[in-house]
Amino acid sequence: MASRLRLKKQKGPKGYLAERINRANSVAIGRLFSVEPTFVDVETAINVIPGITKHTILHSGTPIEWERMCDPMKRAVRGALIFEGLANDDKEAENLLRKNSIKLSPNHNHDSVGPMTGIISPSMPVVVTKDLTYRKKVFSTFNEGGGRVLWFGSFGKETLSRLKWIREVFGPIMKKVVAKAGGISIWTILAQGIQMGDECHNRHASSTNIFLKSIIEPLFSLGLSRDISLQVYRFIAGNSHFFLNLTMTSCKLALDAAHDVKDSTLVTAMSRNGTDFGIRVSGIGNRWFMAPAPYLEDALYNPGYDFNDGAPDIGDSSIIETMGLGGFAIAAAPSMAAFAGGGFEDAVRITREMGQITVAKNQKFSIPVMNFEGTPTGIDIRRVVESGVLPSINSAVIHKSSGAGQIGAGIVKAPYECFAKALRAFGSVYRLAA
Template sequence: MSMNKLFNEKLNIINIGTETFKHDLDKQGVSAVQVDWRPAAGGNTDVLRALSAIEKDPRIDKANDEAVKRMKDSRPVLVDMDQAKNVISGMHEKLILHAGPPVSWEAMCGPMQGAVIGALLFEGLADNEDAARRLAASGEIEFAPCHHYQSVGPMAGVLSPSMAVHVVEDQEHGNRAFCSINEGLGKVLRFGAFGEEVLTRLAWLKETFMPVMQRALRAGDGIDIKQITAQALHMGDEGHNRNKAATSLFLREMLPSLLTHQVQDDDTKAVIDFINTNDHYFLNLSMPASKVALDAAHGIEHSTIVTAMTRNGVDFGIRVSGMGENQWFTAPANKVQGLLFPGYTEEDAALDIGDSTIAETMGIGGFTMAGAPAIVQFVGGTVEDALQYSQQMYHITGGENSNYSIPTLNFRGSPIGIDIRSVVETNILPIINTGMAHKDAGVGQVGAGLVEPPERCFYQAVTTFAEEVHV
């Protein structure tokens, strides 16, 4: 085609990169499509060099296939409830676990400090807020991530020795994970509240709720969490912030044992009512179920699959299968964008916080929003956004999980196995839906929304993997 003929025809223009050129075309009435494109790794030459070194290694592909297989093969079952100190190896009287990567008391955000204060009051180690703050700052209390003790906790994620926990066992691989009991909404410990109502509820969970559930669980063969999750995903849940169907299914599974093996009818009724009126109850089962699967996939030589994403209200951290068990790649946590409760503004909200991103790491939560359109009423956005988020996640994952399928995507298996190489190459970050805590201790939840990890976590992971692992 001659140049004269080309310029005498109507042009269909695609503008890649900066939008300035498209704006000029718009002013001239010329039709153009904008493509939002950035070079891999945002053009960072050091990261690009590291990515190039590990991009095509067949050892990595084989290791990643094994990691994804272990995640899919996992069979999480709720087998027991007990106090944390009785079941978590290494738990001691002055150890407080928290969400996210490691953080000191002085560096903790407001809601995490509030939850620590509540835990110290609950344990009887302090008798008022000021005494709890002094003790926390004294050096007598050891703080550690839940993840370092096979545990996970939503929001502040604070777990102390006497608290009641779920015990979830992976009956395929034999490992266990632990998580606190979901307290419901309102002023609760996980959002940093520590008033009398919070402490009373924690005591009831330990002294009444746990023994009733414990007897029922020990009388049976456990509750299959994987099966409930799979069914709930077909009923409008996504496994992180929408758990209405899963909670109902869980209660239905528990009822026969609760009604057969209990003695005190009033306590049994109170336990049933507590679960039945708490739509978020199943979150604290979904999390340890995801944790056991991802722990089973950790420690595979040469694997670049992410086995944990977590945040503490200060930093966001990721862990990678082929690297150290407690090796975190961190960067400052982002602000959650979403819907705020009446009376609150963006300035009231803490930065991204909680271990509940273990759901997205497992390929549910934000990754399966396409099948849970009602979630947008809680976290913001549109149904079309939810569909697009799920579809995007296939570009950064190593497989599809047929155990957890998405009806609105023609029952396609959920995207599973976040590959740090793919995240860096595509510039697509994992999508996370989450609650928002008030930035100050003692206030509680102020909203919910969507957030992404800081890209720097993945840049660090790719660079370190190329230097330390890829030999």
């Protein structure tokens, strides 16, 4: 299959096409490396996210209609409608959705990203991450933490009260904190995090600690009551994934900067809605190249759960791997090796393999145990198709039907089919196909 798909003229006289593509990819990767994502503000979704209305619910992955959504995403959408006061219960929510009274739309179409179900509803406070180089902004929710939470497709009374607290207390305070801090550079924190055992997807423990350090002073200088300041502090300190959503907005900023470069074969997004897995390619516009969302085969499950309980892979968070972090940087987080086969060498092997399908090393994020080699960055669809090496994504598993939320974590491979389709489309767009 690989050879059939190889772009014919790539091997032609003087390798003209390959040169053109390589040049385009260099331009794209140069743009990716030059972004400076900074957490600059907190706003209400409806006030800043382009195209969102009072009756819009944003979700992770590629576009999908209500009926085809997986169970956990459906639960999260219904929960968001109740949170917005558009429905009083699941049944009312379901009715609205069946009548098409609610617009469901993917985050990526609205300069946004969200982990797992990735739900963003109009009244939620969102982090505003701005790229100081190209001035674009990308949005995401605050990470809700563990337990019964929308991002894990779980909903209950405590979900609602936590979301309300985030909207009414936490968000407004964080807006002041970020203003007082004068903006917080995300790459600076991740560069340290990766020296401290984070791969910056499934493990953000160190990055979250460093983030905490950078907000303590502004938080406790705001003139708030001690109790409220400590509540805010505790919410962040109690969730080692807190920084995840900020990482995701930053990765999207970098990949968006690399998008729409003519002739470029670089992947600029990988995303999943729990039903489909899609990728976008820099030189082919905003089309998604899709395949069924895979199940996590290499995962560790919480007691009482196994492979048969898991929903297919879900979330915009694979934007992190598209950026060369997460699964691509797993050697930086040997504590994740349990998912990779057990040993540190397995983690290094995966990071090395990702080097085969990427075009550059990102020296901003250097992996200590690989002698500070940069993270393998810039997935080239040609290399994936030719090598058969698939992007390795660190992910979580949520229950497929019970609303139990997270039941495990592990590794998943992006489907070959997406890259094969993208390469065919690339050939056809540039009139190069066999």
